[in-house]
Each structure stands twice: as C-alpha cells, then as structure tokens.
Amino acid sequence: MLGCVIHGAGDLRVDELPVPSPGPGQALVAVRYGGVCGSDLHYWRHGGVGDFRLAEPMVLGHEVVGTVVSYGDGGGDGASDPLVGTPVAVHPATPCGVCPECASGRRNVCRDTRYLGSAARTPHVQGGFAARLVVPVDQLRAVPAELPLRRAALAEPLSVALHAVRRAGDVSGRHVLVTGAGPIGCLVVAAAKAAGAARVTVTDLLPQALAYAVVAGADKVVRADDPGDAGWPAEVDVAVEASGVAAGLDTCLRLVRRGGVVVQVGLLPPGPSPFAGNLVVTREIELRGAFRFDGEFDEALGLLGAEPALEGLVSAVVPVGEAESAFGLAGDRERACKVLLDFGG
Incomplete structure (x- = not known):
C-alpha cells in the first residue's frame, strides 16, 4: 500500500508499506481522505514540531476518514462497533487512562498519550496517511448518513x-x-x-x-x-x-x-x-x-452534518501520489485553506 512518510526535513516520500493486520480490539480502516495539518507541514519543512523532533521515518497524518475493512478477534459484532463497510472518522488519540490527567477527565493533556503521526515519543507513533490503517476499535466514530466523507475529514481540526x-x-x-x-x-x-x-x-x-x-x-x-x-x-x-x-x-x-x-x-x-x-x-x-480535544470529536461530526457550508473550507483534494505538491499547496495560504490527500478508498 502507499503511505506518506517523512524521512527528515524536506524529505517527504510516498513509500510502499506493508498492509497491517488488526489484532484483538483493533480495526482495519481503508483510508479515503487525510487532511494536511500545520503540524504535518512543520515536520516536512523543519523536521519537527516545537520540541518534538524526528528521530526515524514516520508516516504523517492524524486527520483521517475512511471505511471499516475488518476487525481483529472479538470485534465487529455490530452492537458496539461499526459494521464492516461503515464510513468512519478516526479519533487520533490513545490516552493512557491511568495518569492524574486522565483520572480527572482531562484526557487531552494525558502525559503518556499516543497520537497518530507524532514524534513526541520514540519509537514515533505512525500516522494515518496510508491506504490502510489499524487503530483501536474505540477510536472509530461512525459518520452520520448525511455527512459526506470529504466534509467529515474536517472533524479533527x-x-x-x-x-x-x-x-x-x-x-x-x-x-x-x-x-x-x-x-x-x-x-x-x-x-x-x-x-x-x-x-x-x-x-x-x-x-x-x-x-x-x-x-x-x-x-x-x-x-x-x-x-x-x-x-x-x-x-x-x-x-x-x-x-x-x-x-x-x-x-x-x-x-x-x-x-x-x-x-x-x-x-x-x-x-x-x-x-x-x-x-x-x-x-x-x-x-x-487549549490543546487538542477529547469528547468534542463526536460533537464535531454532528456540527459538520448540520453545516454543509463548512465543506467550502476544503480547497483541494490531491491524490496521495502527488503528496509533495499537496503539502506545497497546503503551505501556501494565498491559495489554500484545508487540503486533503485522497487515498482512493
């Protein structure tokens, strides 16, 4: 499968990557769209974001939507998990659940969180700019029927x-x-x-x-x-x-x-x-x-479904094979607001 991998400052590549398999409690998602974020641009231009520096190649991306392909053992019963074939948005954070911040209901500032496409820890947390992505099942959110995936890609920001x-x-x-x-x-x-x-x-x-x-x-x-x-x-x-x-x-x-x-x-x-x-x-x-978010992700999907005009913030949709041109466009504020990579479903 194709993935968008940052190898260092100015070194963005579309690499062939192995297709992952979901384990227990995980789901495999066919990614359709991935939004290029300011942090992705910082990794591309500078090799890091703030104090988080690249120490190894990393798949970028944390604003992703797609379709459920399969589940690992024990998943996908349809009662609590979206059925295979369901359009979904992916919540990018995996808080630890045990630190004082998580215990007090502030999981967005968890001191040991894992966040898609982040070099905050080593090994880095690989991101969602790949044709197939494995994530914990509880990070899937079914996309409302009235919400197109292209607009749903705005859920994370x-x-x-x-x-x-x-x-x-x-x-x-x-x-x-x-x-x-x-x-x-x-x-x-x-x-x-x-x-x-x-x-x-x-x-x-x-x-x-x-x-x-x-x-x-x-x-x-x-x-x-x-x-x-x-x-x-x-x-x-x-x-x-x-x-x-x-x-x-x-x-x-x-x-x-x-x-x-x-x-x-x-x-x-x-x-x-x-x-x-x-x-x-x-x-x-x-x-x-204000840092990241937690429960607001579900609220965002509802608001996007109710506000079709917000799709007007999507300036362009670019095939993943042209990722570098997409990043160049996303970084040019005179030409673009939000740019999406298209992984083809």
Whole structure:
C-alpha cells in the first residue's frame, strides 16, 4: 500500500508499506481522505514540531476518514462497533487512562498519550496517511448518513476549535475575536457561532484567508496589518489566538476587555516569545491554553452534518501520489485553506 512518510526535513516520500493486520480490539480502516495539518507541514519543512523532533521515518497524518475493512478477534459484532463497510472518522488519540490527567477527565493533556503521526515519543507513533490503517476499535466514530466523507475529514481540526471555544467558557451573546484565519481559526469561527456568539471578528494578513473566514461565518474581517481598518473593534469579550505568532497574542491581550478571556490555541514558535504580561495583571485578563480535544470529536461530526457550508473550507483534494505538491499547496495560504490527500478508498 502507499503511505506518506517523512524521512527528515524536506524529505517527504510516498513509500510502499506493508498492509497491517488488526489484532484483538483493533480495526482495519481503508483510508479515503487525510487532511494536511500545520503540524504535518512543520515536520516536512523543519523536521519537527516545537520540541518534538524526528528521530526515524514516520508516516504523517492524524486527520483521517475512511471505511471499516475488518476487525481483529472479538470485534465487529455490530452492537458496539461499526459494521464492516461503515464510513468512519478516526479519533487520533490513545490516552493512557491511568495518569492524574486522565483520572480527572482531562484526557487531552494525558502525559503518556499516543497520537497518530507524532514524534513526541520514540519509537514515533505512525500516522494515518496510508491506504490502510489499524487503530483501536474505540477510536472509530461512525459518520452520520448525511455527512459526506470529504466534509467529515474536517472533524479533527473542528474538534480542536470546539475545545478552544469551550476553554473560553460561555460565549453566548458575546463578541469573539479570532486572530488567524487558517483552518483552525476559521473553524473556531464556526464553533463560536454554534456556541451562540453574537459576533465574531477575524484578523489575518491575507485577504484570501479572510475570505475563508467569511465562509465559516465571520461577521467582520480585518486586515491585521491595517490599523486604520474601520472593522477593528474597540474591545471584545473573548479572544482566541489561532495564528501561532506572538503578534496575534499581543492583539488578543490588547483588545479583550478588562476581566476578559484569551485562549491560546495556536502553537507559538519554540523558545521565548514577547508577551504583554503586564496587561494580564492590570486588566485581570484570564489567559488559557487549549490543546487538542477529547469528547468534542463526536460533537464535531454532528456540527459538520448540520453545516454543509463548512465543506467550502476544503480547497483541494490531491491524490496521495502527488503528496509533495499537496503539502506545497497546503503551505501556501494565498491559495489554500484545508487540503486533503485522497487515498482512493
């Protein structure tokens, strides 16, 4: 089978890989689509994400959907497991279940989790960009009948966005600012609107990216490099930083109201970053991190089924054999929002 494997910075290959077999408690999935994420791009460009560095070749990808092919011993009874042939989305995390975080219901920050396509541990956790994927059965989610697989491929990044909005607290009736109109930022818009936000303003440097934010439901978009833009709010109730740059966090801290909440979901570059910490003190701003997700995955599938317009965030679908061109397109924010690899089912 074909798989998309990163061997080092700038060394992305489509390799022939052995077809895996499911063991007890596992399922074999025929992958149809895999979404190219910002972390995949970091592995491709830099050989790592933050402090996680490649030490061996690794199959990339954690945003995958497909169809159940078979089960290992004892699986696939149809009562609790999706039947063979069922379209499914794959939850990419396997928490340990025993650490203090898991025990307290915060499995998304499990200290010993396994996450598809991650170099956080060695041996690395191989990812889902392969024609066939074996995963624990309890990580399968049947895709609702009304939800096409192409749109369902947004479930993982939408889950990240839903978790970020949840970390902000109650946003109903609030004005929410989102800095960064990449795939996560745009999906934060959709998540905030679904949670009852009265108004969502989005900032970005690129008009093409801001156009995708409008597709996701933004009420106002603002060029981040234009201080004279009339769309800038005087203040907002909640701000979500999704650009992954220090300037975005600075904007959030300066525009959120006194006593407001800022959620950082974009991963900043490694090392120290400039930080307007005095504003956190003098305005009693609550700064909260948001990392991955847990139960939001099921919520994301429901929201995608109810919001067909979100499929407009998918810019292109590229055959896996052209993976490098797909990564190049996904990394060009003037041309694309979310790019999917097509494994052919």
